[in-house]
Amino acid sequence: xKENPISFxxxxxxxxxxxxxxxxxxxxxxxxESVSFWKDGARRLRKNxxxxxxxxxxILVMIFSFIVPSFYPYNYKEQIKGANxxxxxxxxxxxxxxxxxxEKVFPHVFGTDKMGRxxxxxxxxxxxxxxxxxxxxxxIILIIGSIYGSVAAFFGGWxxxxxxxxxDIIYTIPDILLIVLLSFALKAPLAQLKEAPGFxxxxxxxxxxxxxxxxxxxxxxxxMARMVRSQVLMLKESEYVTAARALGVSNAKIIKxxxxxxxxxxxxxxxxxxIPSSIFTExxxxxxxxxxxxxxxxxxxxxxxxxxxxxxxxxxLFIPALLISxxxxxxxxxxxxxxxxxxxxxxx
Amino acid sequence: xLKYILKRxxxxxxxxxxxxxxxxxLMNMVPGGPFLSEKAISPQATAALxxxxxxxxxxxxxxxxxxxGASHGDFGDSLKQxxxxxxxxxTMKFPVSARVGGVSVLVAxxxxxxxxxxxxxxxxKFLDNLISVVSTCGIAVPSFVICTLLLYFxxxxxxxxxxxxxxxxxxxxxxxxxxxxxxxxxxxxxxRSSMLDVLGQDxxxxxxxxxxxxxxxxxxxxxxxxxxxxxxxxxPLLAYTVTGSFVVEKIFTIPGLGGEFISAINGRxxxxxxxxxxxxxxxIILMNVVVxxxxxxxxxxxxxx
Numbered sequence: 091x092k093e094n095p096i097s098f099x100x101x102x103x104x105x106x107x108x109x110x111x112x113x114x115x116x117x118x119x120x121x122x123e124s125v126s127f128w129k130d131g132a133r134r135l136r137k138n139x140x141x142x143x144x145x146x147x148x149i150l151v152m153i154f155s156f157i158v159p160s161f162y163p164y165n166y167k168e169q170i171k172g173a174n175x176x177x178x179x180x181x182x183x184x185x186x187x188x189x190x191x192x193e194k195v196f197p198h199v200f201g202t203d204k205m206g207r208x209x210x211x212x213x214x215x216x217x218x219x220x221x222x223x224x225x226x227x228x229x230i231i232l233i234i235g236s237i238y239g240s241v242a243a244f245f246g247g248w249x250x251x252x253x254x255x256x257x258d259i260i261y262t263i264p265d266i267l268l269i270v271l272l273s274f275a276l277k278a279p280l281a282q283l284k285e286a287p288g289f290x291x292x293x294x295x296x297x298x299x300x301x302x303x304x305x306x307x308x309x310x311x312x313x314m315a316r317m318v319r320s321q322v323l324m325l326k327e328s329e330y331v332t333a334a335r336a337l338g339v340s341n342a343k344i345i346k347x348x349x350x351x352x353x354x355x356x357x358x359x360x361x362x363x364x365i366p367s368s369i370f371t372e373x374x375x376x377x378x379x380x381x382x383x384x385x386x387x388x389x390x391x392x393x394x395x396x397x398x399x400x401x402x403x404x405x406x407l408f409i410p411a412l413l414i415s416x417x418x419x420x421x422x423x424x425x426x427x428x429x430x431x432x433x434x435x436x437x438x
Numbered sequence: 439x440l441k442y443i444l445k446r447x448x449x450x451x452x453x454x455x456x457x458x459x460x461x462x463x464l465m466n467m468v469p470g471g472p473f474l475s476e477k478a479i480s481p482q483a484t485a486a487l488x489x490x491x492x493x494x495x496x497x498x499x500x501x502x503x504x505x506x507g508a509s510h511g512d513f514g515d516s517l518k519q520x521x522x523x524x525x526x527x528x529t530m531k532f533p534v535s536a537r538v539g540g541v542s543v544l545v546a547x548x549x550x551x552x553x554x555x556x557x558x559x560x561x562x563k564f565l566d567n568l569i570s571v572v573s574t575c576g577i578a579v580p581s582f583v584i585c586t587l588l589l590y591f592x593x594x595x596x597x598x599x600x601x602x603x604x605x606x607x608x609x610x611x612x613x614x615x616x617x618x619x620x621x622x623x624x625x626x627x628x629x630r631s632s633m634l635d636v637l638g639q640d641x642x643x644x645x646x647x648x649x650x651x652x653x654x655x656x657x658x659x660x661x662x663x664x665x666x667x668x669x670x671x672x673x674p675l676l677a678y679t680v681t682g683s684f685v686v687e688k689i690f691t692i693p694g695l696g697g698e699f700i701s702a703i704n705g706r707x708x709x710x711x712x713x714x715x716x717x718x719x720x721x722i723i724l725m726n727v728v729v730x731x732x733x734x735x736x737x738x739x740x741x742x743x
Contacts, residue, residue: 411583419578
């Protein structure tokens, strides 16, 4: 057959169809395992000393606040007779007498408060509450914020306009006003709910704590929503979204499987940085006297209770204040480390 | 530009209206009322008081009356502080909070921007590490902790600064430090990261290659571009700070708007709550418009639409 000199057809010869030799096969073998997104990020995170140290600190604080109280010899509610306002490591007269008699008495490592409660266990319980509030509130914020933000961005147009105006309005109302009003508004219904069968846990958790969660759920997701929206606005122009749509994938599934999965880096970082700010807000609310209900302590309420006796018992203030700063600092540093590890924009 | 500003003002009015409406109904839905907590007051007297302030009328009528007044700038009388209008209270308390808040935002900018720049320019050196450590710790300490620590060391231990009131410049030192602490740390971080971003841009290399003087590159090219995120942050910050922080005002006994607002909420002083909320909302929205316009001035590439 005569060959056309300007043809683009491949000029194939019969020997091109022979099976590949061993040597040629070797070049196709993958030398190294491919690194997945998670492995890559985790490797980078492990190299970051500051982030690893803060991770260890967070784990230590968690052990300190969730595990240690279960076998600690004192209880956070228990008022020890005659042991009011003890300094750290000091014993009350009665306890001293028992020690002299040969009995072993566990020391009050951080002293006691003015009602004679062991301060160390109160600090542990306080950081437990603060951590719980931080984690649960952040979970709520993550769910609401990411759904709201991605829906607004995905549908765009007037849906986006209306949804973002609502965000603006929530942003503009002073949050302290809403917090106070909501906590008053929720008091009666929650007290009723406590009486209802099957809802006894409301009383254990405390109405105030639940209303704090409700407040977070209603107010603080706006930052997360804005963050996710800006990401999704960018991602929804990608080819794989067009492809998914062409294949007839439903909107809900595109948002869930393609868009939110692809902003996972941003979500992790924003969530980790949201935890300290939730703890911050809870401590502020407790400071105002709108936080957890007595006798349950939180780090904020411990600090605010200690302010009045600041001149004589400064350590009662310093211990919770330092601990709360340490927790927030560790989460912030871990968040920074996660950002360096997982944010695709910072890869090089 | 003019069209843009008009559009923003229109949008602002709608937002303020929505905020006011939401606050009004939410506030009235919550149990309790302005005259319930007072002792030794007979039901007749309560009814008379409610009639005097129109609280006995149906809610929608109260709403219409209030909105009609508010649209003319009449925010009514305070329900708790007899004989004072809401306007009187705001104009009396706001300047106090605004002075403390304004000074602290200024301090935060004057410290945060240069320190952030220095950190970025000396990247990886000792000074950068020091500034980073300080700013990371700075954003980890809640404001009430700062306040009480300041009060303890300067007020109680050393006794060099007065602990309450606002009569001399010395009184300003602690509240301003407390208020400026977090923003300073935050601005340092923002400034550092955006400066690092800008320093890696091509036009910086071009400017250097052209042989421009170091100072000119820094101020005209780098700083001007890097300051944009700081402007975004400072706008709303200014609005929140000048209206007073409750914690700082409570701890240092400053008679400002922040404390007034909390006691208004707790006492259900409906008109004062509404007045302060509208005032704060207006200020925040105004600051956002100002931020957008300043943006345009600093960075002519930005198109306002």
